[in-house]
Amino acid sequence: MVSRERTNKDIRDVLKEYERHRDSLIPILQGVQRELGYISEEAIKAISSHLNISENDIYGVATFYTQFRFTRPGDHIVRVCQGTACHVRGCKRIMSEATKYLGISPGETTPEYKFSLDSVACFGSCALSPVVVLDETVHGRMTAQKIKKLLKTTE
Amino acid sequence: MSDIDLKIDGKSVKAETGDTVLEAARKAGIEIPTLCAHPELEPSGACRLCVVEIEGERGFPTSCTTLAAEGMVVKTRTPEIIELRRDILKLMLSGHTSPCLVCLHKELCEEYRPHPTKSGKVTGCTFCSNRASCEVRLLAEEHEIDDLGLPIIYKDLDLERLDPFMDRDYNLCILCGRCVRICKKIHGRAAIDFIGRGADARIGTAFQRHHTEAGCLFCGSCIDICPTGALTDRFAKWHGTPDETAETTCILCPLGCSLSLKIKDDKIIATGATALTRESRICAIGRFVLPQMVENPVRLTSHKIRIEGGLRKASYEEAVAEAAKKLSGFTGSEFALIAHASATREEIYTLGKFTREVMKSENFHLVDSRGDGIKLNPGTKAIFTTGDHVPVNPLGKLDVIIAADILPSSATESADVVFGASVFTETDGTFLTASGEIRALSAAAKPPDGIFPDWRIICDIAGKMGSPGFDFDSTAAIREELERRGASEQPPARPDPSPLDDVAALPSAYRGHRFTEISGALKSVLPEEQPAAEKEAEERGERPFRIIEKVEIVPNTHMITVQAPVVAAKCQPGQFAIAIVNEKSERIPYTIADWDREKGTVTMIVLEAGRSSREMALLREGDHLAHFTGPLGVPIEIKNYGTVVCGGGCYGVGAMLPIARALKEAGNRVICIEEASSGYLLHWQDRLAEHCDELVITTKDGSAGIKGGVQEAISMLTARGEKVDQAFIIGCTFMMMLVSDATKQYGIPTLTAMNPIMVDGTGMCGACRVTVGDATKFSCVDGPFLDGHQVNWTELMQRRAAYGREEVQALPQDHRKHEHASTSE
Numbered sequence: 001m002v003s004r005e006r007t008n009k010d011i012r013d014v015l016k017e018y019e020r021h022r023d024s025l026i027p028i029l030q031g032v033q034r035e036l037g038y039i040s041e042e043a044i045k046a047i048s049s050h051l052n053i054s055e056n057d058i059y060g061v062a063t064f065y066t067q068f069r070f071t072r073p074g075d076h077i078v079r080v081c082q083g084t085a086c087h088v089r090g091c092k093r094i095m096s097e098a099t100k101y102l103g104i105s106p107g108e109t110t111p112e113y114k115f116s117l118d119s120v121a122c123f124g125s126c127a128l129s130p131v132v133v134l135d136e137t138v139h140g141r142m143t144a145q146k147i148k149k150l151l152k153t154t155e
Numbered sequence: 156m157s158d159i160d161l162k163i164d165g166k167s168v169k170a171e172t173g174d175t176v177l178e179a180a181r182k183a184g185i186e187i188p189t190l191c192a193h194p195e196l197e198p199s200g201a202c203r204l205c206v207v208e209i210e211g212e213r214g215f216p217t218s219c220t221t222l223a224a225e226g227m228v229v230k231t232r233t234p235e236i237i238e239l240r241r242d243i244l245k246l247m248l249s250g251h252t253s254p255c256l257v258c259l260h261k262e263l264c265e266e267y268r269p270h271p272t273k274s275g276k277v278t279g280c281t282f283c284s285n286r287a288s289c290e291v292r293l294l295a296e297e298h299e300i301d302d303l304g305l306p307i308i309y310k311d312l313d314l315e316r317l318d319p320f321m322d323r324d325y326n327l328c329i330l331c332g333r334c335v336r337i338c339k340k341i342h343g344r345a346a347i348d349f350i351g352r353g354a355d356a357r358i359g360t361a362f363q364r365h366h367t368e369a370g371c372l373f374c375g376s377c378i379d380i381c382p383t384g385a386l387t388d389r390f391a392k393w394h395g396t397p398d399e400t401a402e403t404t405c406i407l408c409p410l411g412c413s414l415s416l417k418i419k420d421d422k423i424i425a426t427g428a429t430a431l432t433r434e435s436r437i438c439a440i441g442r443f444v445l446p447q448m449v450e451n452p453v454r455l456t457s458h459k460i461r462i463e464g465g466l467r468k469a470s471y472e473e474a475v476a477e478a479a480k481k482l483s484g485f486t487g488s489e490f491a492l493i494a495h496a497s498a499t500r501e502e503i504y505t506l507g508k509f510t511r512e513v514m515k516s517e518n519f520h521l522v523d524s525r526g527d528g529i530k531l532n533p534g535t536k537a538i539f540t541t542g543d544h545v546p547v548n549p550l551g552k553l554d555v556i557i558a559a560d561i562l563p564s565s566a567t568e569s570a571d572v573v574f575g576a577s578v579f580t581e582t583d584g585t586f587l588t589a590s591g592e593i594r595a596l597s598a599a600a601k602p603p604d605g606i607f608p609d610w611r612i613i614c615d616i617a618g619k620m621g622s623p624g625f626d627f628d629s630t631a632a633i634r635e636e637l638e639r640r641g642a643s644e645q646p647p648a649r650p651d652p653s654p655l656d657d658v659a660a661l662p663s664a665y666r667g668h669r670f671t672e673i674s675g676a677l678k679s680v681l682p683e684e685q686p687a688a689e690k691e692a693e694e695r696g697e698r699p700f701r702i703i704e705k706v707e708i709v710p711n712t713h714m715i716t717v718q719a720p721v722v723a724a725k726c727q728p729g730q731f732a733i734a735i736v737n738e739k740s741e742r743i744p745y746t747i748a749d750w751d752r753e754k755g756t757v758t759m760i761v762l763e764a765g766r767s768s769r770e771m772a773l774l775r776e777g778d779h780l781a782h783f784t785g786p787l788g789v790p791i792e793i794k795n796y797g798t799v800v801c802g803g804g805c806y807g808v809g810a811m812l813p814i815a816r817a818l819k820e821a822g823n824r825v826i827c828i829e830e831a832s833s834g835y836l837l838h839w840q841d842r843l844a845e846h847c848d849e850l851v852i853t854t855k856d857g858s859a860g861i862k863g864g865v866q867e868a869i870s871m872l873t874a875r876g877e878k879v880d881q882a883f884i885i886g887c888t889f890m891m892m893l894v895s896d897a898t899k900q901y902g903i904p905t906l907t908a909m910n911p912i913m914v915d916g917t918g919m920c921g922a923c924r925v926t927v928g929d930a931t932k933f934s935c936v937d938g939p940f941l942d943g944h945q946v947n948w949t950e951l952m953q954r955r956a957a958y959g960r961e962e963v964q965a966l967p968q969d970h971r972k973h974e975h976a977s978t979s980e
Contacts, residue, residue: 041362058368059361060348
């Protein structure tokens with residue numbers, strides 16, 4: 001688990017690398033998300049005083065881009081593809097198995113911040129459908145059985 | 156600056172370098188419609204209404220963001236452009252509660268309902284405080300849009316009204332971004348921004364914080380610049396359009412900002428900055444609190460003299476004579492004069508001169524805008540005070556108290572003579588600001604009859620006491636003397652931090668009256684003055700009239716079920732009940748929509764339309780009503796009429812249910828007609844359908860069922876040969892009038908549910924009288940159902956509007972308090 005102290009220090013480290021100018025806003029947001037995995041309230045506050053832009057302004061910019069998230073993600077991110085090919089090959093059952101096993105809905109994180117579950121439109125790995133991407137690794141030809149095993153071994 | 160020559164609509168036009176096509180056109184007197192553009196803002200190109208055709212350019216560029224160039228040939232009004240603008244407007248309107256704009260009864264409605272209903276969420280122009288000045292509405296009318304031909308999208312966002320001073324209904328927002336841009340322009344660090352993108356984009360704060368936590372300074376510029384009714388001034392919004400505006404100087408703190416007063420019927424309904432610029436910005440007190448102070452219901456509007464056992468009203472001359480007599484027995488340090496620093500130079504001069512030259516005293520105290528009560532010298536026996544400046548304890552020990560004030564205080568209560576006095580907006584003179592500048596006041600507002608400024612009161616007392624040198628006939632004469640004498644004047648200290656930059660630094664009082672007491676809404680930005688211990692202790696144990704269920708079934712319409720077994724046991728179709736929300740609320744009748752005798756509950760459908768229904772709307776499950784009386788009124792006669800029509804709209808939809816149910820059980824063929832402005836406002840169709848033979852739906856915008864109202868549905872029924880024997884109509888006065896007109900033509904006997912102002916509900920007070928034919932009926936004991944063909948509707952509407960202004964003033968201003976009260980249980 002990431003402690004708050006560590007978090008604030010990380011934000012300060014990220015901010016140090018950028019000029020105090022509005023143009024730095026998006027690179028800073030990307031840097032913060034790389035470091036913390038998400039854009040926290042504390043991070044927005046720190047960016048606000050670094051750039052002298054209101055928190056509302058920063059939040060407005062950040063929410064425009066789907067790449068930014070505002071809740072702390074789990075240690076592992078499970079993305080279940082819902083694209084056309086995966087849909088045809090039964091990704092619904094895979095998502096429902098993942099939902100059942102983790103006890104959360106897509107877009108949510110398990111209470112102990114172990115897993116986050118997301119649905120994604122297409123990874124471009126349609127030949128391997130149905131596809132699940134766990135962190136950076138693509139797992140093709142998924143089945144309800146296989147995803148359960150995958151999640152179990154990841155724990 | 157070199158001139159640019161271009162052609163717009165065939166006309167040769169000259170523009171300057173840097174002018175946009177829009178600016179060039181406007182300079183040449185060619186109007187192009189806009190929404191997101193504003194003279195105080197940089198162009199943004201968001202609304203697309205200002206599209207034009209430019210020869211040699213692809214598509215339709217927006218004229219607000221296109222720079223004029225040499226030789227340009229621009230067309231602004233081709234049929235194609237006009238059609239494009241109409242489509243843009245229609246798309247905008249499909250997501251901007253617009254049923255009233257396309258309603259068949261629009262003209263009549265505006266004639267009979269000149270003032271919009273004081274609703275919570277806005278569900279149409281008739282419920283929108285901004286109706287008279289809405290730019291979207293104006294453009295829709297200019298472009299003759301009477302049908303959208305598009306699906307209606309109601310975003311169903313919560314009404315945001317927990318912040319002080321402002322109501323925000325983003326269901327009306329067209330995302331023009333003017334509010335965001337003006338906030339950035341004036342404050343740099345904006346309190347709002349566009350949040351999210353695409354269909355989910357809306358105006359908001361970081362992490363959906365309240366504005367009090369998002370850095371908002373409550374300058375009100377976003378309200379002033381919003382083209383729609385999305386952002387509104389909670390106090391001013393229902394007072395209507397001002398007749399005139401006037402400028403004066405605000406003297407509530409040493410900054411002395413320029414203030415624009417918006418005046419209607421000689422009363423200040425709102426105040427604002429004189430321009431939407433950073434330099435002209437004003438604080439929350441100047442923007443939102445002043446009208447509530449000046450037009451306060453407890454404002455002192457007369458003079459009083461103490462007699463045995465209390466105070467009696469007196470003429471100004473009597474009060475002056477009495478004050479002169481009382482003060483003449485004191486001199487030197489026995490006398491003290493306590494004035495507020497939020498006063499003109501002329502007032503401070505005359506009050507000081509009176510103290511020194513008439514009373515021969517050095518005890519002249521000026522209390523600053525944040526000052527607490529002052530300490531009087533031990534030997535003080537008589538005082539003149541211009542406000543609530545002296546604590547109760549010393550007051551009791553004084554021999555003579557003369558008070559000139561605008562609101563009651565402990566000083567006016569224990570005074571020997573009380574003068575009602577002018578507020579600074581009602582006097583002229585000059586003010587010395589913190590920066591040493593002398594700024595003029597304009598006496599733009601009219602004081603109540605017989606009320607004068609402090610300088611005149613003190614001069615008249617001095618004159619009565621036989622002192623020379625106080626016969627000034629104007630502030631100019633005082634100014635001439637004070638400048639000639641070279642009276643010493645120190646500029647007041649500059650507030651630090653400035654109230655313009657920090658809400659915690661707002662001035663907190665005028666004449667010793669705390670602004671938190673004047674405007675309840677302030678309590679969420681300024682600290683509470685009352686200790687927590689004074690707050691009422693929550694009653695423990697079982698209380699009657701508990702709210703069992705409360706749901707906002709459709710926007711601005713609340714279904715409320717209350718535990719009231721005695722009422723539930725006796726309810727009959729057509730009856731009503733009177734609810735009192737809290738100890739200080741009015742008694743308000745609500746039609747009963749349903750009941751459960753076993754569970755002992757009664758259900759009402761409440762439309763938020765004023766003070767009491769707003770208090771109802773703010774309740775939560777688990778809260779209790781202070782009282783609930785019923786059933787009242789005469790139940791409808793349940794028998795077999797043959798074919799009956801039950802027609803209802805708004806809160807009347809619920810009331811139809813028990814009537815339809817009982818009539819169906821009595822063997823009637825029952826046709827229910829539900830009317831709503833738009834499809835998303837329809838409710839209880841399933842419950843009604845269960846208890847009638849046919850349910851007809853009508854909407855004013857045609858988004859569901861028949862386009863129109865109940866009368867159109869009745870015309871349809873008649874046209875298809877249906878013979879209706881009796882109609883029961885429940886809804887707003889206007890709707891019942893229109894339906895009665897229609898049923899009269901068709902010869903259908905019609906009973907309408909009267910909704911006049913009512914007080915006791917038992918036939919005692921007579922407030923609810925309605926003229927029916929030649930007879931005067933009391934709606935409470937003769938009704939509520941009376942013969943719609945004979946009701947004098949015009950008189951009923953006039954009587955309902957009798958307390959329009961008072962009803963607006965009585966609206967709660969602090970909604971967070973309600974929230975806290977209901978969550979604290």
